[in-house]
Amino acid sequence: MTKLYDFIKSQINIDESELETILLNFNERKIKKDRFVLKHGHFATDYYFIKSGGLRINFDINNNSKTAWIALENEFFTDLTSIKNKVPSRYNIQAIEDTILFTIKSETMERLYKEYPIWQQFGRQIWENAFLKAIDGLLNFQNMNAEERYLTTMQQTELLQRIPLKDLADFLGITPTSLSRLRKKIK
Amino acid sequence: MTKLYDFIKSQINIDESELETILLNFNERKIKKDRFVLKHGHFATDYYFIKSGGLRINFDINNNSKTAWIALENEFFTDLTSIKNKVPSRYNIQAIEDTILFTIKSETMERLYKEYPIWQQFGRQIWENAFLKAIDGLLNFQNMNAEERYLTTMQQTELLQRIPLKDLADFLGITPTSLSRLRKKIK
DNA sequence: TTCATTTCTTGCCATTTGGCAATTCCTTCA
DNA sequence: TGAAGGAATTGCCAAATGGCAAGAAATGAA
Structure with missing residues (x-):
């Protein structure tokens, strides 16, 4: 669990024990x-911490499944809406490659939140960061066209270069056809 | 401060004192x-709680200012990036009408987080909710065209109907020209 | 109320993105 | 290793959105 250990240490100042x-x-x-x-x-x-690999979060919308988000190595992820509101998930979450997760039950999270104030702080920071990331994505959609979004996304992580183009297209909010043309034009 | 009082009570179970x-x-x-x-x-x-009125969060991008987000009555808001990373803000935050805020210094927030575990929980929940809202916006951009985004946004709150159309256009990620045409077509 | 300024609408045309179908390219698994 | 199915590319054309400029409408300050 070294990776998880390091990740937590990087977020909060917590006693070893x-x-x-x-x-x-x-x-x-x-x-x-x-x-x-x-x-x-x-x-x-459950909440997931991704030790290695990655997850594709797919969203069912008018009869087909679109990739809404990709979560990678060293990230926390879960369907928070489903957990918080106790509603069935709108998502299909799938491994994009062989993946190792550290999972923790949501009730356990709640218990630890109460038991260890520092863990509550950890939770706060995780969601603060998740929020900032989401807002960043939102601003990209608001202010960039597909080509700019593609270039920006490509810079961010090399793993994104490993996912199928059709998933990347969904993620960018365009069709695979358009993405293909974009890439041709850029090259 | 009744509004703020009620808001906090709606989020957490906290002692009166x-x-x-x-x-x-x-x-x-x-x-x-x-x-x-x-x-x-x-x-x-500072963190702001909006008692009444609303804030327009503008984002400077290639020489003009675009409305990135609107925060309304009964919401918490701040530029978290600026606070967390101690960097100058990328935003202009402006009242869209006469507005009353309850403000609290970020250092004070930090102190209260440490002092009152329940307040840390409050913070966590605020940002969890902010995250969910941002993701919702993101999914809208990914999966809807401008017309659908417009209709969805219009349903959400009547206050959005009070902001200038050019701000609404920015918020929707389209030009005022396009928004005007959209509205004509729908009517 | 009036004038100045900003916002909103509209026409004309350009650019971006999408839809569909045919073809090629890859994977994978028997 | 080769056949099958999915993924990616491409051509042709359509739909959505943008750019610019002119005019109409709304707003705000004196």
């Missing part, structure tokens, strides 16, 4: 490429 | 329509 105790509440889960972590219509029950 | 103490750290600030709350290039120092 407390951290050890908290880590005991995580479980490792391995997912083969293309297998589902969560299926649309089911209830999200 | 603690809440009273916490509220003492907020200050009331009145802003006339069109006056600035924060100017681009300055450092954000």
Whole structure:
């Protein structure tokens, strides 16, 4: 769990012993490429920390499934809406390659939040950061065209270069056809 | 401060006395329509709770100012990037009408977070909710065209109907010209 | 109320993005 | 290793959105 350990340490100043105790509440889960972590219509029950690999978060909209988001190595992820509002998830969450997660039940998270104020701080910071990332994405959509969004996204992480172009197209909010033309034009 | 009081109560289960103490750290600030709350290039120092009125968050991009977001009555708002990273703000924040804020210094927030675990929980929930809202906006951009975004936005709050169309256009990520045509077509 | 300024609308045309179908290219798995 | 199915590209054309400029409408200050 070194990766998770380091990640938490990078976010908060926590006692070694407390951290050890908290880590005991995580479980490792391995997912083969293309297998589902969560299926649309089911209830999200866990938070995931991605040790390696990545997740594709797909969104069902008028009969087809679009990639809404990609979560990668060293990130926390879950369907927070499903957990908070106890509603079935709108998402299909799927491994984009062989992936290792550290998972923790949402009730356990809640308990740890109460038990360890520093963990509550950790939670706050995680969501603050998630918010900033989402706003960044939003501003990109508001102020850039597809080509600019593509170039910006490409810079951000090399893993994005490994996902199928059709998923990337969804992520960018354009059709695979358009993305293909974009790439041709740029090259 | 009834509004703020009620808002906090709606988010967390807090002792009356603690809440009273916490509220003492907020200050009331009145802003006339069109006056600035924060100017681009300055450092954000406060969190705002909007008692009445609303804020336009503008973003300077290649020499003109675009409305990135609108924050309304009963919402918390600040430039979190500026506060967290201690960098000058990229935003101009301006009152869209006569507005009353309850403000609190970011250092005070930090102190209260540490002092009152329940307040840390409040902070976490605020940002969880902000995240969910941002993601919702993001999905709209990914999966809807301008017309659909317009219709969706119009449903959400009647106050949005009170902002100038050019700001609304920015918010929707289109030009005022296009918005005007959209509206004509729909009517 | 009037004038000046800003916002909004509209016409004309350009650019961006999409839809569909045919073809090619890759994967994968038997 | 080769056949099958999905992914990516491309051509042709359509729809959505933008740019610019002119005029109409709304707003605000004196």
